[in-house]
Structures are given as structure tokens and as C-alpha cells.
Amino acid sequence: MVSVPSAGRVQQHISAIASGFLGDWLEHRGNPLAVPMTVFADGEALDLQNPQPAAPGSVLCLSIHGLMELESVWDFPARPDEHYGTHLANTLGDTSALKLRFNTGRPIYRNGQDLAALLERLVSNWPAPVKRIVLIGHSMGGLLIRSACHYGAANDHRWASLNPDCVYIGSPHDGSWLAVGAHKAAGWLNRVPRDYLKVVGEVIDLRSEGIRNLSRGDVFEPGTSDQPLLQGARHYVISGLLAKGEQHPVNVLFGDALVHQSSARGERREGWELAGIANFPGVDHIRLAHHPLVSQQLQEWLS
Secondary structure (H helix, E strand, O other), X not given: OOOOOOHHHHHHHHHHHHHHHHHHHHHHOOOOOOOOOEEEEOOEEOOOOOOOOOOXXXXXXXXXXOOOOOHHHHOEOOEOOOOHHHHHHHXXXXXXXXXXXXXXXXXXXXXXXXHHHHHHHHHHHOOOOOOEEEEEEEOHHHHHHHHHHHHHHHOOOOHHHHOOEEEEEOOOOOOOHHHHHHHHHHHHHHHOOOHHHHHHHHHHHOOOHHHHHHOOOOOOOOOXXXXXXXXXXXXXXXXXXXXXXXXXXXXXXXXXXXXXXXXXXXXXXXXXOOOEEEEEEOOOOOHHHOOHHHHHHHHHHHO
């Protein structure tokens, strides 16, 4: 039997795509398609003022999706209740596997500020004493972690002092080649004399601030200099490649399809000390969010 998505699920995916393209504009206009930042446990949204998960653990593992994605991107195919968080919960014990949903079209720094504040409320109101935090971000989600760590430390948040484990999976720290291409194409088309080409350029330029941030990996407020990774925390990087041969020309050109390996590792950033680096040839950008080899690597690192 072929599974047919429910109308509600289709609406959620449409909302996620719309938010990715125009999320900042939708939020400004109060449009219901603008996705609110929400934490889920076992598929249910949590009340941050009084979170009541089924079995609250002392370790919080929060998985954060990427651009135009939903929290369902983490689910293993045909196993919707199984993801990296649940695998780690089985390995670590006393762990609550949580997921975040957010408006990916907003500027990354604003989402980072909100995530920092959200984590502080979550830790303060959690029904069990929180001893450890694990943050796992896919693509833009990894950039959001870096941003939240900066603002959490700047505001002396308790959660940031717990020295979280931060895992960046296919995150374009130095920018995504596709976002850079869109930025350059829009600029060129807007400069050419033909009116119809300018229209195309203007359409391409109608992309959200979140997408614009991806062209350079911007995660802080405009005018803020690049900041180091959160001291005391442990930082891990995972990258993928389209072809199984690491030196294959396709990998050189496209990386995991959206992010080059060098960008995923933040090689242009100075002073990064990483606790672990792993690369998975033959695993593309989306599959990095739900692949057995990646899950195995996370369990080896974090347990």
C-alpha cells in the first residue's frame, strides 16, 4: 500500500518551504505560514514554561533541521520514531531526544538569539536537573548552534556553561556554493541592460535573509566580527560527498550537493579546535541527516 501524506503534513511542508524562501517577510506580515520556533518531544510540542515529556532525562539532545526542512528530516526512512537523538538516548541512557522546528527564512542571528533564550527557559523549567546538553544541527541548523552558543555565552546563560556537545552536520560555515551562486546570478542579472533579465534577477533576489546568510555562513548581527567557537564546549564536524571516491570531480565541484567539505569544516575560520571530524563519501546532503554510518559516528563520539 502506498502511504499518502495527510493534508496537515502537506501543509507543514508547504509552510517550511515558504518560510525558507520568504520567512522573514511572512513573519513581518504576521502570516500564519511563518513557522514559530517549537520544541518537540515524541512528536508533541512542549510548553516551555511547563515542559512535561513522558520521561524527562538529565541529558537533553536537541536536533535542529536545516533550510526549508522540518524536524522529520531526522527520521530514518520507514522508521519515523527513530533518529539520531533516540539512538543516542538508547546509548547514553537518561536522555531526552528533542527536535526543534523553526522559521529558516529569518536571519540566522535572530534565530540564534531566540534559540539561546529558548534553551535557557527549557533548562530552567525542565522537570529534572539538566547535567548535559547535546546540540545536533543539519546544514543551517549547525550555523544556528554556533549563533546560539555565542549569544548564550554573551548573556551568561546557564545552559552555555554546561559545556554542550555541538555537532555540525553538512553545515556551510564558509557558505554554500549554491547560495553564493544565487547571490552572484541575481547581482549580474540586475546589472544587465535588458529588462526581462532584470526581472529574472529581481525574482532570484526575492530570497529570505536566511538564504542570504548561507552565502557566507553569517551567524552574528551585521557589523559583528567573526567570533570563536564556544570555549569549553566540544565541537564536532561531519561532512558528506556525492561520489564514493573522495577525489572524484563531482565531489570537487559540488561536495555533498550543497556544501563543500572545506566549508563544512570551517577551514577559512581561524582558531577552530574540533573534537572530531568525519567525512562520508557517497552520502549526500539530505541523507547526512538520517544515515546509519553517521549515527554510529555520533554514538562513538558522544558516549
